[in-house]
Amino acid sequence: MNLQKQKAQVLDFVGELAKAPQNAETIAAEFLMLRLQGQDFDQLPDGLRKVLLAILPQASATEGQPSVSMPTKRSQFSEVYSGEHCKLEVKSSGRLGREVRLTINAGSSLEKAFDEINQKSQEKYGRDAIYRGTLYNDEGVKEVLKETKVITFTPVVKNSSNKAKFGDTSQDALLKENGMDWVDRPYITAATGAFRVGKGFPKDADNIGSTTDKGDLLKGLVARARSGAVGSYDLGVFGHYYDGHRFDDVVAAGSSPSN
Amino acid sequence: MTNDSEKEKEIEEIKRRIDYLVNTDEISISDKIAIAKKALQVIEDNETEKAVQ
8 A cells, every 4th residue: 555545544534533533443443454454465474474363363163164254154134122113133244334124013113113222222321312313204104014014224335445346336326326425424434324215114225334333223223313303413424414305315323423 | 484375375364364353243343453453563563673674
């Protein structure tokens, strides 16, 4: 990696850190990982490669399988929350992040499911859910379901190294594609998770979460704020770029830099 | 001296482990930071040593 690129990267991280000091640990981890990934191991003496192998963790091995199992091979959803209205499960999709599956029970609604998860969030973490935003179309989310509904939030590539590898599926491309190019990227990067849903009741969605921070969804949380709580977002996930017209399309979850 | 194919294998394994470290949910962020720092320290010490020589 050349010096100029490294400098730009450092400045990016410092900028993010200034905006989101409470996410310092995540940002620092991401920065160190990028540095590690950018090393030229070919130049290392034989002995030092072995030292590195001793330091770096090995995924748990199973007899008869390769010593390192890539996270992409872990394809099972695991339950992180189950309640009266919904069940929340997650699975790692390797480099791409995490897939989240929300199952809403028959007789409930998306709103009830979010309420329930938020309630859990407050009990467990003492956070004010209204400030931890999920924004959605009220009409759609209030619909009482006749049958169980499953929504899967599919991850997309977030960071720059993955962007280079996966090209068009980058976070920026996703945001633009979905008319969200007004979103300030550093805010989204610092947020632990964000989800887009189609207008009305969500049919499909894309996770814009971080690959290094599990995000609250993995702890069994979904945050929310009604469209009336826009003010809460002044310094949040959507930054100052909220234009007042696109909230109906967006569900966002996770911690924003300011709360 | 490690031969070329062994060297390639070691490098692949290092990269695989870094990918695992980046993506795993099984290691906490603070542990990830500690591991990454340690690994970078080894690399930087080597570079410093080379520069001194």
